[in-house]
Amino acid sequence: MGSYTFTKGKDIKLKGVAGDEVSDVLSPRIVAIQPSDFRGLKPRLAVAEGDAVKMGTPVITDKETDGLCLVSPVSGKIKAINRGQKRALLSVVIENDGKNTAERFPSHAPDKLTKLKKAETIQALLKAGLWPVLRQRPFSKIASPQDEPKSIFVHAINTEPLAADLAKILEGQDKNFQAGLDVLTGLTAGKVHVCAKSGARPEILTNAKGVECHTFSGPHPAGNVSTLIQSVDPINKGDIVWYVEAQEVARIGRFFLEGTYPQQVVVALTGEGCAKTGYVRTVQGAAIKELLPGTQFEGKRCITGSVLAGREIGADGFVGFYDTQISVVPEGGRRELLGWLMPGAKKYTLSHT
Structure with a gap:
């Protein structure tokens, strides 16, 4: 080991x-x-x-x-x-x-x-x-x-x-x-x-x-x-x-x-856009809307997989074959007046600069 x-x-x-x-x-x-x-x-x-x-x-x-x-x-x-x-x-x-x-x-x-x-x-x-x-x-x-x-x-x-x-x-x-x-x-x-x-x-x-x-x-x-x-x-x-x-x-x-096809999978429902996060036992390839009742998809990005390696599928999409999570996150893209000029103390960065 x-x-x-x-x-x-x-x-x-x-x-x-x-x-x-x-x-x-x-x-x-x-x-x-x-x-x-x-x-x-x-x-x-x-x-x-x-x-x-x-x-x-x-x-x-x-x-x-x-x-x-x-x-x-x-x-x-x-x-x-x-x-x-x-x-x-x-x-x-x-x-x-x-x-x-x-x-x-x-x-x-x-x-x-x-x-x-x-x-x-x-x-x-x-x-x-x-x-x-x-x-x-x-x-x-x-x-x-x-x-x-x-x-x-x-x-x-x-x-x-x-x-x-x-x-x-x-x-x-x-x-x-x-x-x-x-x-x-x-x-x-x-x-x-x-x-x-x-x-x-x-x-x-x-x-x-x-x-x-x-x-x-x-x-x-x-x-x-x-x-x-x-x-x-x-x-x-x-x-x-x-x-x-x-x-x-x-x-x-x-x-x-x-001796039968194992249909059941467990999928994680993640992201601040989910009405309720957690895990679901479901069937491979299930429709996203059926797994996320109550979630409002307007202004949000729905991804099968993670935000790094997943694929955007929208509210009418289905769980990917290899994926064990669904990520629902805010769409973003909001513009900030003179954002390049303003101090960025509260902005995310990978470095300490």
């Missing part, structure tokens, strides 16, 4: 940290799959408007990678297929029927997961639509099933502004998280590294079995994936490293244990 401390960097302090309450919004009326969330994906539609889908039914496939697909996180029907310029596929909107009718996949006992063959694991993740949770460095695109990763990193520390607390996201998920790690160990001849914050909770982040656990402390960007990789197992010419978010590891484990 390694311990790393960084002194350089900067934590940006913003108002609106998520509270301790975790509420349930398990059945949003509509959800969306957005190909723009997936770097390098060349989408091909597998459905048409009005088609009925189950939880785990393929909705979009990749033109370049055989078997790679994005699946519906709910059961219902295809409500809309939205296209942009040159007919680029922007999103597929699915109307949720609330029944959670699911495609069935093989389930496995916990003690059998480390014995799964690599090819069997890859095919299971591809068919279930869970392969996209694995991304590679360099380039941060979806990992290729044909590649041999030098190692796999579990990203369990986030130092971005208003970042979600993993203790809330992984609450009650110890069994699923360990199962997911057991699955990941079969995908690489190298090591699986779990990188967590010093003093992290839950304890499974620092005492997981069969993997290397590391702790990090310090200001942002101490929690960036690139920082973690460079500290623990640097990438050399020709190397490929895979990484996966901690919540996705628990979802992988749940899939292999239960």
Whole structure:
């Protein structure tokens, strides 16, 4: 187990940290799959408007990678297929029927997961639509099933502004998280590294079995994936490293244990623009308005992800595939008369000048 401390960097302090309450919004009326969330994906539609889908039914496939697909996180029907310029596929909107009718996949006992063959694991993740949770460095695109990763990193520390607390996201998920790690160990001849914050909770982040656990402390960007990789197992010419978010590891484990697509995710609602901050258990790709009832969006910027690395989506947007937080902040842009000339004692600065 390694311990790393960084002194350089900067934590940006913003108002609106998520509270301790975790509420349930398990059945949003509509959800969306957005190909723009997936770097390098060349989408091909597998459905048409009005088609009925189950939880785990393929909705979009990749033109370049055989078997790679994005699946519906709910059961219902295809409500809309939205296209942009040159007919680029922007999103597929699915109307949720609330029944959670699911495609069935093989389930496995916990003690059998480390014995799964690599090819069997890859095919299971591809068919279930869970392969996209694995991304590679360099380039941060979806990992290729044909590649041999030098190692796999579990990203369990986030130092971005208003970042979600993993203790809330992984609450009650110890069994699923360990199962997911057991699955990941079969995908690489190298090591699986779990990188967590010093003093992290839950304890499974620092005492997981069969993997290397590391702790990090310090200001942002101490929690960036690139920082973690460079500290623990640097990438050399020709190397490929895979990484996966901690919540996705628990979802992988749940899939292999239960045999159904793991639709549930926990998302942090943050920012001073939120009517109420906190955490919600919901479905991947849920509509923002359904997660933020009572929030007035006029004059505010709604972002899926953090204010540093997220994407502006507006009030009619949807939670990004890889995001664990929604940030609602004042739009800003207000002008100040002779602002360049006035004293700036109360203005934010990175330096002491």
